[in-house]
Amino acid sequence: MAQAAQGQQIALLKYRGGGDWYANPTSLGNLIEFCNKNLNMSLDPKPATVEVGSTDIFQYPFVHMTGHGNVIFSNDEAQNLRMYLLSGGFLHIDDNYGLDKFARSQMKLVFPELDFVELPYSHPIFHQKFPFPNGLPKIHEHDGKPAQAFGLIWEGRLVCLYTYECDLGDGWEDTEVHHDSEATHLKALRMGADIIQYVFTER
Numbered sequence: 001m002a003q004a005a006q007g008q009q010i011a012l013l014k015y016r017g018g019g020d021w022y023a024n025p026t027s028l029g030n031l032i033e034f035c036n037k038n039l040n041m042s043l044d045p046k047p048a049t050v051e052v053g054s055t056d057i058f059q060y061p062f063v064h065m066t067g068h069g070n071v072i073f074s075n076d077e078a079q080n081l082r083m084y085l086l087s088g089g090f091l092h093i094d095d096n097y098g099l100d101k102f103a104r105s106q107m108k109l110v111f112p113e114l115d116f117v118e119l120p121y122s123h124p125i126f127h128q129k130f131p132f133p134n135g136l137p138k139i140h141e142h143d144g145k146p147a148q149a150f151g152l153i154w155e156g157r158l159v160c161l162y163t164y165e166c167d168l169g170d171g172w173e174d175t176e177v178h179h180d181s182e183a184t185h186l187k188a189l190r191m192g193a194d195i196i197q198y199v200f201t202e203r
Contacts, residue, residue: 010196011048011060013091015106017072023096024066027172034189035196039129053077057084062199065093066169071102078109085110085152085159090199093162094169097140103162107152116150116162125149125161128197130190136163139171139180139188161195168192 012028014021028047035041047064050057053076057063063084073081085091093103104116119125119135126132126149136147147166151158171180171188180188 007042007044009044009046009048009060010062010064011050011057013063013065014049014051015065015067015071015073015077016052017070017102019067019069019071019099019102020096021065021067023068024169024173026174027066027169028064030174031172031189031192031196035193039193039197041196041200051077053080055080057081057089058087061088061090062196063089063091064169065091065103066096066099068096068098069102071099071106073106073109075109078106082110086154089159091160092195093160094167095162095164096167096169100164107160107162111152111154111160114152114154116152119149119151119158119161123149123151124202125158125195125198128194128202130194132191132194136166137187137191138166139184140167 010028029045032043032045032047036043048060050060050063052073095103121133121135126135136149138147145165148164150162150164152160168188168191171184172192175182175185
């Protein structure tokens with residue numbers, strides 16, 4: 001996928017099931033601003049919201065999913081998301097604490113033949129403008145486990161990135177929301193920018 005066109009939007013995924021898909025309301029806007037400034041991109045400063053089953057999803061090269069709770073995909077929604085990912089789209093799932101079992105089970109509906117695999121530190125997603133030689137940074141403690149990055153890989157292409165025990169989205173939010181240090185905020189934004197850069201230039 002080429003460098004972002006002028007005004008290209010990225011989107012937040014809206015799903016059913018009662019989970020708070022709308023968590024972290026300032027996160028994507030802050031990430032977009034950071035990417036436009038530091039990666040010389042021209043993304044639309046306002047992220048879109050798109051439903052899993054909507055054909056509008058095909059307009060967005062990058063879709064972000066977050067939340068704490070239940071997620072339900074219907075068969076039609078799972079098929080729509082699958083077609084989006086197979087046609088060149090990219091989904092970033094960021095566990096905002098409590099999303100893990102739901103995200104994994106619902107993505108199994110989307111790709112029953114695939115399993116999440118942990119990405120090695122050598123993966124190109126960690127070696128963009130802001131190198132992360134030790135892989136995904138730890139932003140929030142949650143259960144104190146190490147931050148891990150998992151992927152669904154289709155025919156050699158990473159189509160879905162799942163960031164676990166990290167909470168990048170919280171780190172992208174305005175610092176007063178979670179009282180993160182400026183260093184933590186910057187670390188999260190840099191990792192987010194690397195993901196965006198990878199999606200737009202290396203896939």
